[in-house]
Amino acid sequence: MAKLVVFNSITLDGFFTDQNGDMSWAHKAREDAEWNQFVAGNASGGGRLLFGRITYQLMASYWPTPQAQVNAPIVAEQMNALPKVVFSRTLEEASWQNTVLVRGDPAAEVRKMKAESDKDMVILGSGSIVSQLAQVGLIDEFQMVLNPIALGRGRTMFETVDHRLDMRLTRTRAFGNGNVFLCYEPVG
Numbered sequence: 001m002a003k004l005v006v007f008n009s010i011t012l013d014g015f016f017t018d019q020n021g022d023m024s025w026a027h028k029a030r031e032d033a034e035w036n037q038f039v040a041g042n043a044s045g046g047g048r049l050l051f052g053r054i055t056y057q058l059m060a061s062y063w064p065t066p067q068a069q070v071n072a073p074i075v076a077e078q079m080n081a082l083p084k085v086v087f088s089r090t091l092e093e094a095s096w097q098n099t100v101l102v103r104g105d106p107a108a109e110v111r112k113m114k115a116e117s118d119k120d121m122v123i124l125g126s127g128s129i130v131s132q133l134a135q136v137g138l139i140d141e142f143q144m145v146l147n148p149i150a151l152g153r154g155r156t157m158f159e160t161v162d163h164r165l166d167m168r169l170t171r172t173r174a175f176g177n178g179n180v181f182l183c184y185e186p187v188g
Contacts (some may be wrong), residue, residue, distance in 0.1 A: 005141045015154030136187075
């Protein structure tokens with residue numbers, strides 16, 4: 001059975017986007033070779049990428065571009081090559097290569113994908129999808145990069161969760177640019 005992992009950057013005050021939905025602050029860390037190697041290695045993990053509509057459109061507008069190939073060639077290659085799923089009831093089409101558009105209930109679809117495959121899945125961004133799937137216990141691991149920045153206002157990944165989600169810390173790693181990788185598994 002496939003494992004479902006969330007990988008997101010968060011701020012010191014707990015937001016994964018600012019109040020306007022912008023996530024660019026997560027990519028403005030000081031230059032750090034160890035961090036860059038970690039990011040490239042993470043992108044090479046394989047599996048399937050899952051997105052909500054907003055994050056999908058953001059990613060699809062950048063990763064297939066020549067600029068992405070120059071800025072982060074290893075990550076761009078993987079982002080474009082990996083199979084992708086976008087959950088949306090409003091998107092008309094998903095034109096980024098290797099992408100399937102799913103209009104159905106994300107929880108039902110993820111249950112089916114987990115049962116039918118042994119390839120792990122990763123959610124990037126996509127706070128509404130993270131919230132929905134965390135609410136029903138479908139996320140196996142939360143990988144978060146704590147960025148040394150406070151935004152004051154923004155959105156959390158858990159906006160619609162209506163009950164307590166206990167987590168157990170399984171790994172950490174600090175980087176010279178101030179980022180801290182935190183990995184949690186749900187308890188219970």
